[in-house]
Structure formats: structure tokens, C-alpha cells
Amino acid sequence: MAEDLFLGHRPMLLALAYRLLGQVTEAEDVVQDAWLRWSAADQGAVVNPAAFLTTVTTRLALDRLRSAAVRREVYIGPWLPEPLPTAADPAADPAADPAESLALRETASMGMLLLLDRLSPPERAVFVLREAFDLPYEEIAAILERTEDSCRQLLSRARRRVASERRVRPVTAPTDARPLVEAFLAAAQGGDLGRLRSLLREDVVVTTDGNGMARAGRHPIHGAEKAARLFAAVFERFYAGTDITFATYNNAPAFVIRTPVREVVYVFGCDAEGRIAEVYAVLNPDKLRHLSRGGPSAG
Template identity: 40%
Template structure:
């Protein structure tokens, strides 16, 4: 092993973790993949590797592709709605540069594993097409088609408006307050007509198994929750969750994250993660 092998790997580790998380939607699985990549790197003839970054990217991507096959099978039997593990982002978070939001992560779920890999590696992480083709085991022409199909699938889900951090925090807090107090007028004003809610409890805590759509339905839902739990809501802080404004709270003692997709100052989508298995990273923050 080359003398600088550890330093080279450590320099790539944040990017590899970011790639694995975007491929799999799971922090724990991403950590396992990157650890396996380190083991393979440490056992390899690293001195013969001309481009360590490309070598490590290829290893992580291929490990993720194998993992995605079993992950898809597990999600077919997942109780209720599946959401990626929430990524709590700080201002200087190294995971921010790829500019993916939670809503885009959900769009990626509709892609095949190869389409997802081609799109992430080429469009998001900027790897050359020939390198991507070699990584996923397809020729460049086929890889270009995979990336193009993926790009078309996710195009409509790209956020059209960036919400400044201060404005996002303000909207997140106002939304929490309106939900807790059961302020129907304020909720109605904040929600876009076609707003939707997805809630992931993993079958372990109370959540809604199906997507709830439409502002009137959501207002009725939040009013009912306010009557039942309004006095037992605790706001733990506004933050950025997978690129979207949001907040962390406890509802009747249960920790949850709420991410908000916002367009023209109105909430168009709400993503609530309550599955305790997905909130270990949130507790650390």
C-alpha cells in the first residue's frame, strides 16, 4: 500500500459518502459502503492506481448498484410511505454542494439503478461520460441514453425557486406554530392548493401510509392533530433538511423532522420522517 493511501482516501471520503447516500438514501448503508471501499483500497495495489478519485468512485458506485437491488426489494414490502433518511445540513456542511433536495431524491426513486447511477455520476457529480460508462458497465452511447432518460424523469421535480435560509426558517416556524395552534386561516394561506404530505413511520410509530393531497384535506388533518396533540408539540429548531427548509420537533414525545418544499412563498409538499431508525443523525445534531 502506498504511504499516502490513507490521506488520499480521507480526502475523498466526504464525496464518497455523499455519493453513496444519494444512491441509497440511507446514512448507515452509505457508511458501510464507504468502509468497504476503504478495505478494498487498503488491500489494493494502490501505487499502481493513476487516478485514486476515479478508482474509488467506481468501487463505491458498483457497491451501491449491488446494494440497490436488495434495497428495492425491501422497499416493496416497506410499511407505508418510504422517505430517505433526513440529512440535516449546516451552513458549512460538506454534503451541500451536490444541490439535491429531498423532493429530487424522491424523483430518483422512480429511476432504475443504472439510470440513477448515470444521472448522479454524470449530471450531479460531474464525472466524465467515459468514466461513468466504465463504472456501470455500459458503453458510452448507452450511458448517455440512461442519463438522458433520468434527466427527463427528474426535470419537472427540480426546484424552480431557491428559498433563502432566513426566509425558510421563518416559514418553517410559522408553519409549526399554525399546526400546533390549529390556525385554519393561517394554514390555508400557507399551503398551495395542490400541496401534499408524505409521512414515514416505518411501521414503528404513527404515520399516514398514503400520500395526502390537497390544501383542504391537509388543513383538516392539521386541525385534528392540533386538537389531539397541540399542547404536546415541542419545536426543537429550524434547519435545512436535504436542501429544503424544515424543522425538528417532538409530537407527543415522538421525534420527527418536517421538510417543506416552497414555491412563491407557499408550501407545495411536506415530508415528515418519524421512523426512529432514520433519526439517529438528527439526535446527534
């Protein structure tokens, strides 16, 4: 009974932990720790199991988030979230709540996770709990052991910062942007600079995460001209004749490149005008191991 109840909440807990941490493996560890807390608790005295599990998961994730901030100080180059496998078109599920699905999809996007990473841990927690999961302020205050007014202020600051730094809202469904990514791949493989430039927004940003374990840029690339030249050179030099598979990660179109020495995941942020605004290339092998073992979706 206790295990069945926990398993019923597990997908939501994974989704919550991933949005707080940006790492699938860490989210899985947090939820496992939450199970241990739940199994050891006096469950007969727990009035609201969902609130109990949400509180435990949030607090465990925040502890890890504070520790991660220290580890980031020695990270080599840009840090990206671990790619999260998601459905190509979540809206196709007739049982899904459209409003809830949109909020959950947006807060799991690469771009949003990077914005959340710039918030303080309490700001991030309030933003995720309120915006993605629509928890009442009373419950959020209890989870964070703060007043409701304090939580409202944290959310207001977080919203302002996200709004001021957000570059683009992702298209509603990854399937809408799939043709654009297919065209990008064809142009990159063919070294067609003109076509690549036309597919990229002028202010496109390319971020590559290797952490010193794979060849990767130490700084993001800005602008269509530089990005087009980069992609043409990289695909000619490193990815000629490789196995490339289209996929959906973080509710965005993506593809996986498999070479004899490594696996690479490209995730794309596309704007409503049909151009690529953001490219996230994850080369760090530590961030791709969960994909080979079919990790659970936290979308």
C-alpha cells in the first residue's frame, strides 16, 4: 500500500526534482531518498501524503542544489542541464490538462532551466512550485518554512529576472520545429553557409558543454555568421558519415550523433518565426549516461 502510493506520486516527484536540479541522475537520487524517508515515516500520521512527499523532495533537492553551486566553481566551460527525454507532442494526450502541460513543458526547456539556474535556491523553488505545479502559497510557505508574504516576494523577483533575461519562448510542440532542424542538419552536413545563416536567428546563441572531457567551446558562440561557420566546420571534420538520430529532449526538437568515440546530443530552441534561436550541444559523457539506460521521463 505504502509503495503503491509512492509509485503513484513518483512521476510528479521526478518532474519536480529535475526542474529544481537540471539533472536527471540527481533527480532520481533525490526521489530515491524521498522514498526512504516515506518508508521510514509513520504513514498513519501523515494527513496529506502528496504534501509530505512534495515537501521532502523539495528540501532534499535544495540541499543538493546548494552543494552543486560549489561544484560548479570548478566546472570547465559552460554548464548545461542533462538532456531529458520527453514526448514529441504531449498535447496529443486527450487526458492532459493543456494549461498544466504548457507550464510543465516550458519549465523543463533548456533555456528555462538555465534561467532558473541563475536564481537563488529559494527563488527557484518558489518559481517551480508555483509556476509549474500551481501549489498554493500556503503550501509553498510550509515547504520552505517561510511566510506567505516572503514567498510572494521571492516569486515576484524570480518572475522579473526570468522575464528580463528570457530570449525566446519555445514553439508549442517539438513536431512543429522538426522540419527546421532537419533543414539545419542537411545544411550543416553539406557545408551550406548561406542556408545555415538563413535558418539561424541573427542573435542565435550556441552553448557547448564538455567539462574538459570532450572537445567543446569554453564560451558560448553568438551570432548567425559565427555559428554557421562553426557548424559547417564541425560537421565536416567530426561528424561526416556518422549515425544521426532525431529525438525530442526537454520538449524541444533534437538529434543524437553517435561517433566511434563519443555520443553528442544537440537540443534546439526555435522561435515562432521559424528560425533557430538557441543550440545546446551536450558532449559531457557524464550527462548522457542516463540516456543509454532509458532513464525515466520527468517531463
